[in-house]
Amino acid sequence: MAASIAGVFENDLQQAINSSKVFVVGAGGIGCEILKNLVMSGFNDIEIIDLDTIDVSNLNRQFLFHKQHVGKSKAEVARESALSFNPTVNIKAYHDSTMSADYGVNFFKRFAVVMNALDNRMARNHVNRMCLAADVPLIESGTAGYEGQVELIKKQLTQCYECLPKAPQKTYPGCTIRNTPSEPIHCIVWSKHLFNQLFGENDPDMDVSPDTADPDAAGDAGMAALKGEANDQGNVTRVTTREWAVKSNYDPEKLFRKLFHDDIKYLLSMGNLWKNRTPPKPLVFGEVPDAVAGCSNETDAVLKDQKIWSVAECVEIFSSSCRNLYSQQQRLDLGDNLVWDKDDKDAMDFVASCANIRAYIFGIPQKSRFDIKSMAGNIIPAIATSNAIVAGLVVLKAFYVLRGQLENCQSVYLRNKPNHKNVQIVPEACLVEPNSKCYVCSPKHEVQLCVDVQSLTVKELEEQILKKGLHMVAPDVITATGTVILSSEEGETTDNYPKTLSQMGVVNGSILKADDFLQNYELNIVIVQRCLTRDGPLFEIIGSETAKPGSPEKLQPENGQTDDDDDVVHVIDGESTSNATSSIRKRKLET
Amino acid sequence: MGEMASVDITEDEAQLYDRQIRLWGLESQKRLRKARVLVIGARGFGAEVCKNIILAGVKSVTIMDHGVVDEQDFCSQFLVPRSEIGKNRAEASLERAQELNPMVEITADKEKIDDKPDSFFGNFDVVCATECTTAQFLHLDNVCRENNIKFFCGDVYGFFGYIFLDLQIQEFMEEVTTITNTHEPTGEPLAKKRKTEKTVQNTKGTETYVPLQDALDVDWTSESYAKRLKRMDPSYFVMKALLKFCDKKGRKPSPSEREKDIESLKEFVKEELTKQKIREDFVPELLLKDVFAEISPVCAIMGGITAQEIIKTVSQKERPHNNIFFFNPLKCIGYSACFGV
Numbered sequence: 001m002a003a004s005i006a007g008v009f010e011n012d013l014q015q016a017i018n019s020s021k022v023f024v025v026g027a028g029g030i031g032c033e034i035l036k037n038l039v040m041s042g043f044n045d046i047e048i049i050d051l052d053t054i055d056v057s058n059l060n061r062q063f064l065f066h067k068q069h070v071g072k073s074k075a076e077v078a079r080e081s082a083l084s085f086n087p088t089v090n091i092k093a094y095h096d097s098t099m100s101a102d103y104g105v106n107f108f109k110r111f112a113v114v115m116n117a118l119d120n121r122m123a124r125n126h127v128n129r130m131c132l133a134a135d136v137p138l139i140e141s142g143t144a145g146y147e148g149q150v151e152l153i154k155k156q157l158t159q160c161y162e163c164l165p166k167a168p169q170k171t172y173p174g175c176t177i178r179n180t181p182s183e184p185i186h187c188i189v190w191s192k193h194l195f196n197q198l199f200g201e202n203d204p205d206m207d208v209s210p211d212t213a214d215p216d217a218a219g220d221a222g223m224a225a226l227k228g229e230a231n232d233q234g235n236v237t238r239v240t241t242r243e244w245a246v247k248s249n250y251d252p253e254k255l256f257r258k259l260f261h262d263d264i265k266y267l268l269s270m271g272n273l274w275k276n277r278t279p280p281k282p283l284v285f286g287e288v289p290d291a292v293a294g295c296s297n298e299t300d301a302v303l304k305d306q307k308i309w310s311v312a313e314c315v316e317i318f319s320s321s322c323r324n325l326y327s328q329q330q331r332l333d334l335g336d337n338l339v340w341d342k343d344d345k346d347a348m349d350f351v352a353s354c355a356n357i358r359a360y361i362f363g364i365p366q367k368s369r370f371d372i373k374s375m376a377g378n379i380i381p382a383i384a385t386s387n388a389i390v391a392g393l394v395v396l397k398a399f400y401v402l403r404g405q406l407e408n409c410q411s412v413y414l415r416n417k418p419n420h421k422n423v424q425i426v427p428e429a430c431l432v433e434p435n436s437k438c439y440v441c442s443p444k445h446e447v448q449l450c451v452d453v454q455s456l457t458v459k460e461l462e463e464q465i466l467k468k469g470l471h472m473v474a475p476d477v478i479t480a481t482g483t484v485i486l487s488s489e490e491g492e493t494t495d496n497y498p499k500t501l502s503q504m505g506v507v508n509g510s511i512l513k514a515d516d517f518l519q520n521y522e523l524n525i526v527i528v529q530r531c532l533t534r535d536g537p538l539f540e541i542i543g544s545e546t547a548k549p550g551s552p553e554k555l556q557p558e559n560g561q562t563d564d565d566d567d568v569v570h571v572i573d574g575e576s577t578s579n580a581t582s583s584i585r586k587r588k589l590e591t
Numbered sequence: 592m593g594e595m596a597s598v599d600i601t602e603d604e605a606q607l608y609d610r611q612i613r614l615w616g617l618e619s620q621k622r623l624r625k626a627r628v629l630v631i632g633a634r635g636f637g638a639e640v641c642k643n644i645i646l647a648g649v650k651s652v653t654i655m656d657h658g659v660v661d662e663q664d665f666c667s668q669f670l671v672p673r674s675e676i677g678k679n680r681a682e683a684s685l686e687r688a689q690e691l692n693p694m695v696e697i698t699a700d701k702e703k704i705d706d707k708p709d710s711f712f713g714n715f716d717v718v719c720a721t722e723c724t725t726a727q728f729l730h731l732d733n734v735c736r737e738n739n740i741k742f743f744c745g746d747v748y749g750f751f752g753y754i755f756l757d758l759q760i761q762e763f764m765e766e767v768t769t770i771t772n773t774h775e776p777t778g779e780p781l782a783k784k785r786k787t788e789k790t791v792q793n794t795k796g797t798e799t800y801v802p803l804q805d806a807l808d809v810d811w812t813s814e815s816y817a818k819r820l821k822r823m824d825p826s827y828f829v830m831k832a833l834l835k836f837c838d839k840k841g842r843k844p845s846p847s848e849r850e851k852d853i854e855s856l857k858e859f860v861k862e863e864l865t866k867q868k869i870r871e872d873f874v875p876e877l878l879l880k881d882v883f884a885e886i887s888p889v890c891a892i893m894g895g896i897t898a899q900e901i902i903k904t905v906s907q908k909e910r911p912h913n914n915i916f917f918f919n920p921l922k923c924i925g926y927s928a929c930f931g932v
Contacts, residue, residue: 002666007846008749008884033891040635040667040887057609059692060646066690085669145614146899204609287830303605303617374613381614384646385899386637392891396750397635399888410921418912425892 001086003042014042021045021110023096025127027074028052029382030141032064034115041081041395046082047111048076049094049103055343056103061384086177099126099473105520108134113401115394116140117468121166125471126519128153128161132441133520137401141394145381146388146416152409156434156442162471163435171537178211179267180277184359184367188232188376191354192340194259195347198250199250199325200340208259208405209241210266215533217270250326252319256285272405277492280361288312311360314353321349328442342377389414389425399581407431439543445523447543450530453506459497460538462486469541470523472516477525480511488517501527600624604694608648619906627651627903629715631704631731632722633680635667635885638745639894640719640901641688642670647902651696653715654688656681657703663846666746689868701924706820709734717901719743725807730801732757741904743897744803746833747841749882750920751891753830755806756900756912761798763907766791798913805931806914807831808841811867825874826917827930832859832874833882846883853879878921890929896925 002008007567010030022043024034027050038046052074054065064081065074073095082091096102099122108114108130116138118124121534124140131138131153138153140161153160176182177190193206248254264282267273290312324346329338340347352369355376359366373379393412400408410428441445449465456465466475466486474488485504487493498506506512508529515522532538601619605612612620621787630641633656642702643881658680660671668684679839681699701879704720704727710736712718720731721744728744735742736759743800745754771788809816809827839842844852856879864871896916903909919925 002884002886005662005666005846005884007849008663008666008886010881036669037887037891041671042663056606060608060611060648063646063691067693084672086665086673184836254788301617303600303604303612304602306617343826370613379610382610383614383899384643385895385902388643388891388895392888392895393923394890395888396920408923410923417909418927421926422912422928423924424896424912424916425923427923481891 001040001042001089012443013399013403017042017399018044020112020402021047022398023108023111023114024048024117025114025123026050026119026120027062027064027078027093027363028058029061029384029387029406030143030391030394031074032062032078033388033501034117034394035078035082035091036065036085038398039091041579043089045090046093047092047578048075048078049096049098050078051095057343061382070464081508083478096481098123099518101474101518103130103173104518105130106133108136113398115398117394118142119390122471124161126473129440129471129516129519129521131155132160133159137406139394139397139401141390143382143390145383146386146414148163148386148393148414149411150390150393151411152397152401152406152431154406157406157431158409159432159434160438160441162440163332163438167542173536174207175211175214175216178208179214179217179270181362181364182277183371184355184364185375187355187358187362187364188351188367188372190358191351191366192376193493194241194354195325195338195340195351198245198255199329200242202242202325207241210263210270212270214270216271217272250322252322253285255322256283256315256318259354260361264361278363280363280533283311283357283361285315288315302368303370305373307369308366308368309353309356313359314356314366316351317349321346322585325350328375328447333447342373342379348373348376386414393425401468415588434453436511439519439523442550445521445525446526447541448526448528449539449541450528451539452502452532453501453508453527455528455532456501456539457497458499458501458504459494460483462497464544465539465541466514470538471512472521472523473518474516476515476517478513479506480513485512564588596667604648606879607692607694611647615902615906615908619902619908622906623647623649625650626714626717626901627844628717628901629653629655629720630745631655631718631802632723633668633670633684634664635669635887635890636745636752636893636897637719637721638668638670638684639890640721640897641684643894643898644901645688645691645695647898649695649905651700652688653700653759654681655702655704656683656684656699657701658722663884667890668885669887684925704731709737712791713738715740717741717743717905719897719901721746727739727839728755736802741788741901742803743901745893745897745916746843746894747875747885748833749884750886750889751826751829751833751878751882752889752918753826753915754893754897754900754912755803755915756904757800757803757914758798758904758911761800761904761907761911763910764793765796765909780926784927793808796910796924798910800914801931806930807834809849809930811869811894820869823928824917824919824922824924824926825878826919826927827915828860828863828869828874829878829921830865830917831913832856833880835859835863844882847911849883849924852883856882875921878919881920889918889920892925 003014022038024031024046027048031050034361035048050122054069054074055076056070059065059067069077070268075093075368077096079091079093083089098547113133114136116124127138132155135155139150140153141150172186172189173524176186181187181190190208194208196203196206197208261282261284264280288311290310340350351373354556355372356366371422385521397409413426415424415426419426434441436442439445466472475486476488478484483505484493485496506527508527510527512525514525534559596908600617608620628644628649630637630652633654641654643654647731659677660675660680660683664671670684670687671680679701681701685697685699700824718731718740720728732742743754756872768789768791811817812818835858844856860874860879861871864873900911903911915930916927
C-alpha cells in the first residue's frame, strides 16, 4: 500500500491518507474503481454504500464482481474483493439506500471527504444536500460512454450539484401516451405503464386506457363507445384495467382484444383526435401479418435481440410473456406486485412486444428488443476504461482535498475525443463559484412554482414536485398562516392527498414553507398560478436557473439521453448518471 | 471497413458485453474478440491495461514479466495477492486476471524479452510494453514495424505517466459531427430561436505514425520545434529525463532514495534542456518531485487511456492518439502531441 512505504508520497499526504476516514457512495463502475484506488493508496478507514445487487451486465466493468457474485450485494462483494488487495484495511459496507434516514447529517460529518459514484440524479441531489449540511467536501463524478467528469463540491467555495439547472427530465403528456402516440418512445412508455397496470403497483398516473378528458377530443368524448361499453358490462362505471384483467384471468387473447382492438376502436370514436392525425388501425387477434413492415432483416450481422420481430411474432411473445408474468404474479404474496425490471426476461419481452404492436397500430416504426431495452431501461452505455480514468481523477482530487489544497480541485472532464488542442483529460481553469441564487446552497432558499392551484392535488405536490422536482425525501409543508398541508409523519395528512391546492387555501402569490428534516433543508415556495394546457407540463419550477451575469462558463445543454424518463424507471448503471450526458457540461475549457 | 469479422457473438457474450456493445457496436466487439495482445511489464500500470482489455473481451492476453513481486507492487498492482511476494510477477497475476473474464485466454510468460526471438512477437496483434529500457522499447518497436504489429509503450512514474503509439498506418472509421446553426425567420429574439442541427456521419480516416526513435530524437533547436516550445507543456522533457534515469541507473526512481533521485532527475532534465538550448526553468521542479512507485489513481488513468487506445486500434473505430499521450499531474491534464514527424 503506497502510504505505508516511506518516500512514495510527500509526508503530509502520507499522513493524511493514513488517518482519514472516507466515504464512497455507490459500488458500481466508478465505485469499484475508486475503492481499489483507495485501498492500494493506503487508506485505512473506508465506508461504502450501495443499494444494488450485482447483475451479469455489470461484469464487463465492475471488476470487483465475478459471475459467482450475481445477485449479491454490490457493497458487500466490493468490500470482500477489496480486502483481498489489503486484508488489514478497515472497510464498512452498507447494502442500503443512501437516502435512508439512517444516514443523517451526523453520519456524514464523520468523513474527511465523500466521493460520489452514483447513477441517478435523485441520490446525487440528496448527497449534495447532506454534504452541504454537514460541511464535508464532496467529490462528484459520472461517466457516460467515453465521457466523464469529476468536480469538487464544497460549501461556499464552489458550485453545488444543484446550482445550475439540469436538463429537464423528459416527460410525455398523458394524452400523447394514452391517445395519440407518434414516436416509438410513446409506445414504450405506454407499455411500461401497462405492465404496472396489469402486474405492478397501481398508479393512477399511469392509466393506459383512452383518455376521454383529452382537450383535443373536446366535443365528442367518445360517447358512442362509452355507451357501448356501458351496455356491454351493464354498468356505467368503467372498471380499471387491473380489475378487468383479473376477471379475464389474464387470458392473452382477451387482453389483446381489449388493448389492441376495443380500446383502439374507442379512440377512433373520438373523431376530433384524427382530424389532423393518421387514425390507428385496430388489430384482430390471429389476423396479424407475419412480416416486418418496411424492413428487411439481415440475419447474421446482428445479435438475436437486434432483429425486429414481425407483428405475428410480437403477438406470440406478448401471449407467452403475459402468461409467464401472470404465473410470476400468482406466486407472490397477496397484495405484492411485480416490479418492472429490464433484466427480467418476461417483463422485457412484454414491454417490447406491446410497444411494437401498439407502434404497428399507430403506423410508428417498430424497434428491436435491444433498442427498446435501451429506451425503456434508460441504459447509458458504460465501459471499464472511462470509469477507471474518472475514478483515478476522483482519488487524485481527494488527495488535494485531504492536503487542504482546494485551489487545485478544479473540475476535470474526460472527453470523447480530444479537443482542438488534443487535450482529452481537460481541467477547468478555476473553481466555479456558487450561484448566489441557488435554492440549495445560497443563504436564501426560494423558488417560484408555476402551477394550476385548481387542479394540482396535495399528493401531486408531494410526489411530482417536492420529491421528483425538488429532490426532497420526506418533506413537510405548511402555509404562511401555519396550515399543515403535508406532513412527513406517516398518515398525518393522508386526508389532504386528494385535495387541490386551492382547496387547501393556496392561491396565486401564496408562500409555502417546505422542510426536509433529514436533509436539514428548508425552502420557500412562491406559488404562481398558471392554467394547465394539453401538452404543457404539470408544473414549472423557477429557481436558480440563471447563473450570474458575467460568470465564465457558458453551458451548452447536451443532446442525448435524458434522465429517468417519466415514470418508474430503473436506472441501471452503476457509474453513470442517469443524466450523465446532460450533466456532462461542455464548456469552453482552458488547457 | 475492411473485412467483416465473421465470428458470431454468443448469447453469453451478448449478455456480458451488453453495455459496451451498445456503445461501440457489434462489429467492434467482434474485432476485439479476435485480438491477441502481449502486455510486457506487469506492475501497476501493466495490471490496469490488462484489466481493461480483459474486461473488454479481447481474444487473448499474454502477461509477460520476468521480475518478482516486491512491496512496491502493492501501491497499485491489484492482480497480485499479498502472499505472492518474491514470486514471479506474471505468474502471480494470472489467477485474478483470469477471474476478470473467463472468456479471454490468459497466459503468463516469465522470460525476459531479450531472450525472445523476433518471431515470438509475430503471435500478437498488439504489443504494449512498460518497464523497459529505451533500447528495449526501440528494439520492440522495430520488430513490431517489421511484422505489422501495433506497438504501444509507456510507463507511470509516481503521479506522472506517458504512452507512445506506433500504429504504423492505422485506418479507422470515425463519427464526425457537424453542427450547423439555422435561424428561424421569425421576429423572435435570436438567442431563443437559434436552432442547431447535428449531423453525424461515419467517415473513413487514416493516421500515419513514425517510429519511436524519431519521436525521441527531436531537435528542439530546429525552427519548427523551437516555435512549439512557447506554448508547450513540459511533460516531454520529464519523460526523456525519466527514460534516461532508468537507462543509466538500471531502475526507476526509488522512494527510499527520494531526495537523491530527485536531484539526479533534475540533472538529467538540465542536461537535456541545455543540449537543446532551452531555458532551465522550462520544466518546473514540482513536476519532478512525485515520481516514485506507481500510484494507483494514475495507473488507473493511464491504464484506462492506454486500454481505450488499444480498443480503438483493434476495432478500427475512432482516431487513436498520434503519437505521445502525457498525463501531467500538476495541471491534471491529459493530452497528446505528435513528435518526430
